[in-house]
Amino acid sequence: MTAALDVLVVGAGPTGLALAAQLRAHGGDFRIVDRSLDRVRESRALAIQPRTLEALAGFGVTDELVKRGNPAVQLRMHLPGRVVQMALFSGELTDTPYSFLLFLSQAETESVLAECLEAEGVTVERGTELLRLERQGGYVTCRLRRRQDGREETVRARYVVGCDGAHSTVRSEAGIDFLGSAYPQTFLLADLEADGLEPGVAHTFMTDAGMLFFFPLGKPATWRMLAMRPPGSPGAEVTLGLMQEIVDRYADEELRLRDPVWMTDFRLHRRGATHYRSGPFFLAGDAAHIHSPAGAQGMNTGIQDALNLGWKLALVCRGAAPQELLETYEAERAPVGRRVLRFTDRAFTIATxxxxxxxxxxxxxxxxxxxxxxxxxxxxxxxxxxxSELDIHYRRSPVSVGSRAFRNGPRAGDRLPDLPHGLQSRTAGPGCHLLLTGPHHLWPDQRIAPVICGREDLISVHRLGAESPWPDVAQGLVRPDGYLGYVARGLQLEGLHAYLNRWLPS
Ligand SMILES: Cc1cc2nc3c(=O)[nH]c(=O)nc-3n(C[C@H](O)[C@H](O)[C@H](O)COP(=O)(O)OP(=O)(O)OC[C@H]3O[C@@H](n4cnc5c(N)ncnc54)[C@H](O)[C@@H]3O)c2cc1C
Structure with missing residues (x-):
């Protein structure tokens, strides 16, 4: 048997790919496997939220995502007899470089993430399925099978992360419950062309009978159509004819559907894992929470789970952080998952x-x-x-420490806002970033060096000086996922030193 791995990532959907990128950026030793032979080609999730774009910027992929997507989508509501148009974000959010909802198919998002990993020399082992997990001593024995030749392999890993979707093998092998239920309605979905719709706009047809949506996708087709299956057609095969029938019933206007690339029907569930961690097993993404697509939160929440967990696992495995850091994953992300379930459930109930x-x-x-x-x-x-998920914070996390250091600024546990613009890109590189505000001369090297000593490869120092948007003399330590771990006002560095000794001992 080969030497033990630090981390086995199971599943290379958006969550697994993002986790692999974060592990790679922080020096993690890992493998990533996926049972399917090819990447997902279906559109599935179709929008990326501003917070996800911010969080992925550190890997240098956000510009490419924005280039491939559509950031300027308006929402047009078609009501009986009239039309109302609304902007979606469009420049309202001043503390982010990405003040828009980016429409881009999941297939494209995965393709950009996969290309980034490839450029970093990471191989996604496709056609490799996780069969079983067993805890043995301090390790997990993982049984894998290659689909092409049926060959089986046993791998030992310190940690296994289930990014393996709603039917997660890792979740069931770890004995973690997935509680919730299915909604009674069935939905119809198609990626296709539609003549008669104004392009580049999201359309909602709201009638007494139900709602019909067209979202601008671009690739693999111009439109994603979504509708509730009408009463009277249960079980009927999803055909272009059925979709056209629905359009004729719900839309006042003359719309012609054609050239479907993908059509399916599905039921939605609302379920959450009772734990995001059990010993050496972690869950992220759809393996931990599934819900309705209302609000475009699913894939985004999964990617952010991954970015929260990846640096913690990498630093603990490298011996740069204590085991307790891993406990903060569930403490920080499970409340976010529960909130998304509540929010999407309410939106879905009102809509249907x-x-x-x-x-x-x-x-x-x-x-x-x-x-x-x-x-x-x-x-x-x-x-x-x-x-947009910009208001997610971890203020109650054990790893968020400090007073209100910046007047009108972020607190410990808040994401670092992009104020002044460019601050996020300065602090986007791997590792932690120490921000020091106030005049430069207050922060000479000899004051900082003893605190950073032994952690130079993990912490970059930024003296903001006149660029600081906050008037106070203060310190803020930005974590690798863009949230402030520690903040304090003044010049005294004892608190920061104690924090680093606790969470990043040298
Ligand atoms: C029809 C449809 C429409 C959707 N529309 C939207 C939308 O509009 N907006 C939105 O936000 N979300 C939408 N979603 C949900 C979105 O696709 C998911 O939230 C997202 O894919 C979750 O990513 P993930 O990486 O956690 O899981 P997945 O994308 O499910 O990836 C899991 C991966 O794990 C692999 N895997 C599973 N078991 C094993 C195993 N035992 N061994 C090895 N590999 C394994 C699978 O092959 C898969 O590649 C939609 C989903 C569907 C099905």
Whole structure:
């Protein structure tokens, strides 16, 4: 048997690919396997949130994602007799370089992530399925099978991360429950061409009978169509004819569907893992939470799970951080997963309920009130920050320490805002970043060096001086995933030193 690996990543969907990128950037020793022989070619998730674009920028992939996607999508609501148009984010969020929802098919997102890994020399071992896991001593014995020749292999790993989707083998081998239920409705989905729709805009047709959506995809087809299967057609095969029938029923306008690339029907579930970790096993992405696509949160939440976990695993395996750091993964990400389940469940219930009051609210009131309500900048800001995932924070995490150091600025556990613009890109490289505000001369090397000593390869120092948006003299340590771990006001570095000794002992 070969020497033990630090980490086996099971699954190379968006979550596994992002985890591999983060492990690689932080010197992790890992393998990544996926049972399918090829990457996903289907569109599936179709939008990337601003926070995900920020978080992926450190790998140098965000520009490519933006180049391939559509960042300027407006939402057009077609109501009986009239049309209401609304912007989606569009420049409202001033503390991020990505103030837009990027429409891009999941296949393209995975392709960009896979190319990034390839350039880093990481091989995704396709056609390799995880069969079984067994804990033995301090290791996990993993049984793998190659699909092409049926050959089996046993690998020993210190940790196994299940990025293996809703039917996760890792989850069931780890004995972690996945609680929740399926929604009763069935949905129809197609990537196709549609004549008669204005391009580059997301369209919603809201009628008493139900809702119909067209999202601009670009690739592999111009449009993603999504609708609830109407009563009376249960089980009927998904054909272009059925999709056209739905369009004729829900849309006032003359729309012609053609050239479908992919059509399917599916049921949605709302389920969450009872734990994100059990001993050496971790879950991330759909293996940990599945929900309705309302709000485009699924893939985004998975990628951010991965970016939270990757650096922690790599540093613990390298001996640069204590085991307790791994406990903060569930502490930080499980509340985010639960919040996404609640939020998407509410949105889904309002969008699909047959309850007469909710139907009236959906078709008559919401389309009139929503654009007006969203003109109130406070409410609009709150909604956008929630959906964009920019408001996720880890303030209650054991690894978030410190006072309110920056007036009107971030607290320990908050993401580092991009203020001034360019601050995020300066701190996007691997490792931690120590931000020092106040005049440069207050932070001579001889003051910093003893604190950083022995961790020089892990911590980059940035003296912001006049560039700082905050007037105070303060210190902030930015974690590798872009969140502030430690903040303090003033020149005293004892607190920072103690924090580093606790979480990054030299
Ligand atoms: C029809 C459809 C439409 C969707 N639409 C949207 C949307 O509009 N918006 C949105 O946000 N989300 C959407 N989603 C959900 C989105 O696709 C998922 O949230 C996302 O793919 C999760 O990524 P993941 O990497 O966690 O899991 P997955 O993408 O499921 O990847 C899991 C990987 O693990 C591999 N694997 C599984 N078991 C094993 C094993 N035993 N050994 C080795 N490999 C294994 C699989 O082959 C797969 O490649 C949609 C999903 C579907 C099915």
């Amino acid at each position: 309920s047959r309850n007469p009051v909710l139907r009236l609210a959906r078709v008559q009131l919401a389309p009139r009130i929503a654009p007006l309500a969203l003109r109130a900048s406070g409410l609009r800001n709150r909604v956008f920050r929630t959906v």
